[in-house]
Amino acid sequence: MIHVQNVSKQYGDLLAVDNISFQLNKGDVLGFLGPNGAGKTTTMRIITGYMPATKGKVYIADVDIFEDPLIAKSHIGYLPENPPLYEDMIVRDYLDFVAEIKQVPDREKNGRINYIMDKCGILDVGKRIIGHLSKGYRQRIGIAQALINDPAVLVLDEPTNGLDPKQIIEIRELIKGLSGDRTVILSTHILPEVTMICSKVVIINKGKIALEESLERLTSKMDGVENILLKTRYWGEEIQQKIISLPNVSDIRLGISNELIIQPKKGTDIREELSDLIMRNGWGLLEMRPVAHNLEEVFLRVISSEGD
Amino acid sequence: MNAVYPILKRELRSYFASPLAYVILVVFQVISALFFSLYLKGFLHLQFDPNFQLLRGELNLNNVVVIPYFDTMSIVLLFIIPLITMRLVADERKSHTAELLFTSPIKLRSIIWGKFLAALILLIIMLLLSSLNLFVLTVHGNPDMGAIFSSYLGLLLLGASFLSLGIFASSLSSSQLVAAIIAFGILLLLWLVGASSDTESSILGYISLINHFENFGKGIIELKDLAYYFSIIYIGLFLAHTALDSERWR
Incomplete structure (x- = not known):
């Protein structure tokens, strides 16, 4: 459904996206991860045809987005990082406008708008002015806007960004319910979101793909090894030295707030010997x-191994 | 081009959803009415001038009221039109709706035409309202209707040229203020350049927006003037298209 082929994007001296390739089939939900400035938004903008790639090709349903933009774009629904809303418009008028420029046939238009407004939970604000609505509603309108032409490809750039926890859960459920047989690309900072919604993960860093894996394989890889987090009152080099010299410890490193993360050898339980040592x-x-x-x-x- | 209409509709709605359109209509109407009454008063005073009879041929309603009136309106448009066009493209950037437009299955050309036509409709409403002033002349006098119609045509073409260049200016920035200043700069430059020479004798004279307006006031519609304004409209829209298209490549 989506085929990204050796795409690069250069802004002046900066290579924002460096030779990225991946392929998504119908029904795939891709979690598109990466630190800020890794090139996620740029990649999504290229996929949606907002800007052309410096090099490489993107095919949406076998149509080159750059050669045949009108056909390729008609398959896409896109929610940019900032929802593209006209503040001075009434919600319903806005969706009507989007349906028109997305070439939704006149006779289907009203039914489609009602259906989407219901699905996205914005029926009760249909007559309100967009500029007066809360961020949660705006985000929903943004999603409604992306879905109005019933697109086969849905590209969502940080859809839960800046929402409160309750809204995040609602939007997440919404996306989950909407995916169906659509192909979805979802960029996010929130990693649990990916485990909940996605079937595939691509991590990019500094414009390059650092990891591409289906979620199943990723989780099966991670199974069997359970790391141990350790916090002690006394802290020093020798602790690390002594712990690593335990027979069943394969790795030890420092966590974010100075705790130790200890990785045991596969299939072993080191908790007892560890507590013994500390005592x-x-x-x-x-x-x-x-x-x-x-x-x-x-x-x-x-991310960090790429940086070295 | 099937997206022209929705874009046009949205732009017009947006003009009238904010006070902008009303303020512009009122300001334009007040200024033009003020100047009209001024010129008319001047004409009435002339009637009592002892030398009036001698110059009767020259000092008719057309030369003393109608032509100065249209000249004044053309200058007022020069100031007002950058305010009409400034938001057209710049605001799409600011509100991130450019991303919606440029990822929709529509041509860039349709977007620009839709915006241009919406602004043109606002301009036509302005001009229609201002024609109420001239209505007074037809009730109590006998003005040269041909010259009035051709003047309106000229004013419409002049205004449309301003709009087109204004849209180009708006496509260069994401700030409405900057867009308005650029538009005003371009218009003033094209207005004043070669204003001292006429259209035949120099290139600068030919480029000048003001020189082509004169004939319309005299009731003369010349092909070269029509061609000039249509070219300016086309060039402005073409430049806007180029600016927006090339921006995506950077």
Whole structure:
């Protein structure tokens, strides 16, 4: 459905996107991850035909977005990072306008608008002026706008950005319910979101693809190893030295707030020997708990290893 | 070109959803009415001038009221039109709706035409309202209707040229203020350049927006003047198209 082929984008001296390729089939939901400034938005803008790539090609449903933009664009619904809303318009008029420029046939238009407004939960604000609505509603209108032409491809740039926790859950459910057999690209900072919604993950860093994997394979890789988070009152180099010399410890590193993340060898439980060690040395055990070897860690590892 | 109409409709709605359109209509109407009454008063005073009879051929309603009136309106348009066009493209950038327009299955050309025609309709409403002033002349006098109609045609073409260049200016910036200043700069430059020479004798004279307006006031519609204004309209819209298209490449 979406075929991104060796796409690069150069802004002056800056290579924002560097030779990216990936392919999505019908029904795939791609979690598009990466730190700020990694080139996510640029890639999405190229895929949606907002700007041309410096090099490479993008095919939407086998149509080159740059050669045949009108046909390719008719398959796409796009929610940019900032929802493209006309503040002075009434919600319903706005969706009517979007339906018209997206070439929704006149006889289907009203039914389509009603259906989408209902799905996105904005029926009750249909007569309000967009500029007066809260951020949650605006984001919903943004999503409604992207869905109005029933697109086969849905590109969402940080759809839950800046929402409160309740709104985030609602929008997430909405996206989940909408995906169906659509192909979705979803960029986000919130990693659990990806595990909840997506079937595939692409992590990009500094314009390059750092990891491309289906979520199933990613999670199966991470299974079987459970890292341990350790906090002690006493803190020093020797702790790390001593722990790493335990027979079943394969790796140790420093977490974000100076806690230790200890990776045991596969299939072993080191909790007992670890607590023993700490007791014997009187380091003062404050916290010890298993941490899921989750996407967050994969993400951080991929991002930091690329940086070296 | 099937997207021209929705764009046009939205732009017009947007003009009248904010006070902008009303303020512009009122300001234009008040200024033009003020000057009209001034010129008319001047004409009435002339009747009591002892030398009036001698110059009767020259000092008719057309030369003393109608032509100066249209000249004044053309200058007022020079100031007002940048305010009409400034938001047309710049605001799409600011509100991020450019992303919606440029990822929709419509041609850039349709977007620009839709915006131009919406602004043109606002201009036509302005001109129609101002024609109420001239209505007074037809009730109590006998003005040269041909010259009035041709003047309106000239004013419409002049205004449309301003609009087209204004849209180009708006496509260069995401700030409405900057867009208005650029538009005003372009218009003033094209207005004044070669204003001292006529259309035949020099290139600068030919380029000048003001020189082509004179014939219309005399009731003369010449092909070269029509061609000139249509070219300016085309060039302005073409430049706007180029500016927007090339921006995506950078």
